[in-house]
Amino acid sequence: MSTLKFENIFTDQLPGDASHVNVPRQVKGACYSFVKPKGMAAPKMILYNQELAKALNISDAYCRSKEFLDIMAGNSIAPNSHPYAMCYGGHQFGHWAGQLGDGRAINLGEVLVKDGFQTLQLKGAGPTPYSRTADGLAVLRSSIREFLCSEAMYDLGVPTTRALSLLLTGEEVLRDVMYDGHAAFEKGAVICRTAPSFIRFGSFEILASQGDTASLHKLADYTIEHHYPHLKDVKNKYLELFRVVADKTCEMIVHWQRVGFVHGVMNTDNMSIIGLTIDYGPYGWIDNFDPDWTPNTTDLPGRRYRFGNQPIVAQWNLTKLASALYLLIGKEHEEALKNIIVDFQTQYLSRYQAMMASKLGFDHLQDGDEKIIADLNHILQTCNLDMTIFFRTLADIKSDTDIHQAVQRLTPAMYNEDMTDHEKAVLSNWIGRYTERLQSISWSDTERVKQMNSVNPRYVLRNYMAQLAIESADNEDYALLNEIYEMLKHPYDEQPEYDRWYARRPDWAVNKVGSSMLSCSS
Numbered sequence: 001m002s003t004l005k006f007e008n009i010f011t012d013q014l015p016g017d018a019s020h021v022n023v024p025r026q027v028k029g030a031c032y033s034f035v036k037p038k039g040m041a042a043p044k045m046i047l048y049n050q051e052l053a054k055a056l057n058i059s060d061a062y063c064r065s066k067e068f069l070d071i072m073a074g075n076s077i078a079p080n081s082h083p084y085a086m087c088y089g090g091h092q093f094g095h096w097a098g099q100l101g102d103g104r105a106i107n108l109g110e111v112l113v114k115d116g117f118q119t120l121q122l123k124g125a126g127p128t129p130y131s132r133t134a135d136g137l138a139v140l141r142s143s144i145r146e147f148l149c150s151e152a153m154y155d156l157g158v159p160t161t162r163a164l165s166l167l168l169t170g171e172e173v174l175r176d177v178m179y180d181g182h183a184a185f186e187k188g189a190v191i192c193r194t195a196p197s198f199i200r201f202g203s204f205e206i207l208a209s210q211g212d213t214a215s216l217h218k219l220a221d222y223t224i225e226h227h228y229p230h231l232k233d234v235k236n237k238y239l240e241l242f243r244v245v246a247d248k249t250c251e252m253i254v255h256w257q258r259v260g261f262v263h264g265v266m267n268t269d270n271m272s273i274i275g276l277t278i279d280y281g282p283y284g285w286i287d288n289f290d291p292d293w294t295p296n297t298t299d300l301p302g303r304r305y306r307f308g309n310q311p312i313v314a315q316w317n318l319t320k321l322a323s324a325l326y327l328l329i330g331k332e333h334e335e336a337l338k339n340i341i342v343d344f345q346t347q348y349l350s351r352y353q354a355m356m357a358s359k360l361g362f363d364h365l366q367d368g369d370e371k372i373i374a375d376l377n378h379i380l381q382t383c384n385l386d387m388t389i390f391f392r393t394l395a396d397i398k399s400d401t402d403i404h405q406a407v408q409r410l411t412p413a414m415y416n417e418d419m420t421d422h423e424k425a426v427l428s429n430w431i432g433r434y435t436e437r438l439q440s441i442s443w444s445d446t447e448r449v450k451q452m453n454s455v456n457p458r459y460v461l462r463n464y465m466a467q468l469a470i471e472s473a474d475n476e477d478y479a480l481l482n483e484i485y486e487m488l489k490h491p492y493d494e495q496p497e498y499d500r501w502y503a504r505r506p507d508w509a510v511n512k513v514g515s516s517m518l519s520c521s522s
């Protein structure tokens with residue numbers, strides 16, 4: 001039986017906390033603190049990721065073993081694993097929040113894989129020195145949301161952390177879901193998530209805030225050595241590090257906008273240094289296209305983390321990372337550093353246009369396309385159209401499709417099927433311009449459809465779907481959880497057996513907690 005074999009690359013190479021006392025405290029000059037998971041009363045595995053297990057060189061038999069269950073619950077420590085929590089800070093909702101850190105995440109170490117290593121991290125395995133006033137635990141609800149969504153994102157081709165296992169702890173956890181004084185006990189759960197690195201923008205910010213240039217150097221060198229090795233010997237490598245992080249971040253955000261994902265808490269502590277989507281909390285998926293939508297109730301007053309603002313927030317977050325790296329980069333390259341930030345907008349816009357062109361089935365961008373895209377964004381919103389269904393259906397429309405028929409075909413995407421005459425007119429007008437534009441494409445219809453269907457998913461994790469899976473899992477019925485998990489492994493394929501999920505968000509889900517309103521409580 002092939003078992004988990006751990007390396008300790010992060011902890012061997014970076015400065016650690018001298019104290020091993022597991023009480024909430026401020027930690028200085030360290031990237032991590034050693035801490036043991038607390039152990040759970042009666043762990044029970046409910047889902048594990050066979051494909052990922054294989055990539056980690058562990059067998060299916062091992063995944064079914066008590067040994068694996070105990071390690072994933074934190075009840076036993078694997079040979080050569082020295083668990084630790086990472087230290088980081090962050091800007092939350094635009095304000096410096098000081099030390100945050102892994103308050104309920106405990107890293108087990110790295111596992112060597114074909115192209116490097118993956119870090120395994122338990123989320124909800126108990127308190128750490130970074131838990132502040134919280135309990136270090138996680139509930140089934142949020143763990144299902146993270147497991148399903150991170151895997152859905154992976155299969156959509158979006159850079160993301162992944163999920164290896166999901167288990168019930170056999171313990172109850174008290175949570176006040178909507179922060180309105182109605183606390184209740186929920187089932188405790190732990191997921192094991194994986195990523196080449198869990199280093200965040202905030203990992204740099206905390207060291208910079210302490211003026212600890214030596215540790216900052218070590219962290220930047222570590223990041224380059226393991227995650228951007230092509231920068232090792234280049235001139236001004238820290239400036240180049242920032243450039244590549246900006247680039248990766250840009251790429252990630254373009255993907256989010258492509259699939260309709262809203263992170264919901266883009267604080268700098270939730271920004272990965274290798275451009276992965278990380279920390280799935282009150283995220284959401286766009287149903288009716290609304291760039292102003294934020295899934296996070298805490299974010300409602302300013303809608304900072306709304307769908308349409310994600311690129312701007314990413315750029316803002318990059319300025320915070322730049323401020324931290326400035327200590328290494330220095331005044332000499334200040335202009336170059338600023339230029340990367342300014343250039344982010346240009347980079348983003350050009351990639352966004354290219355991405356939208358691919359969603360529309362254009363083989364190249366030409367004059368007038370920007371206007372087609374901008375007008376479409378407006379129409380999707382005013383006509384109350386479902387983003388996923390709209391783009392998927394668009395592939396069925398050809399250059400010679402009659403406008404009236406095309407609009408008819410889009411009916412499944414309409415939240416309001418009785419559109420006003422004005423709405424019908426603007427939609428028809430746009431369709432007319434679109435079908436005309438299709439005449440200047442060199443692809444055959446078959447090629448175009450194939451291409452569009454590879455960027456426009458048919459199935460996404462709509463908020464209500466995750467909520468339904470949660471409600472039945474709470475009653476120990478995991479059929480729906482498994483069904484949605486399986487379906488989302490092939491988001492671009494037609495899967496007739498799952499066609500009930502290729503539909504608009506049902507009306508009942510509009511104002512339901514968990515479907516339209518989510519909080520950070522997890």
Ligand code: AMP
Pocket residue numbers: 100101102103104105130131132134135136137138265269270279281520522
């Ligand atoms: P998040 O909103 O999940 O990004 O979390 C922000 C910070 O709060 C991070 O430092 C987390 O580790 C910490 N945190 C969130 N929930 C808990 C919890 N239940 N126990 C301890 N720390 C937590």
Ligand code: MG
Pocket residue numbers: 269270279
């Ligand atoms: Mg976080």
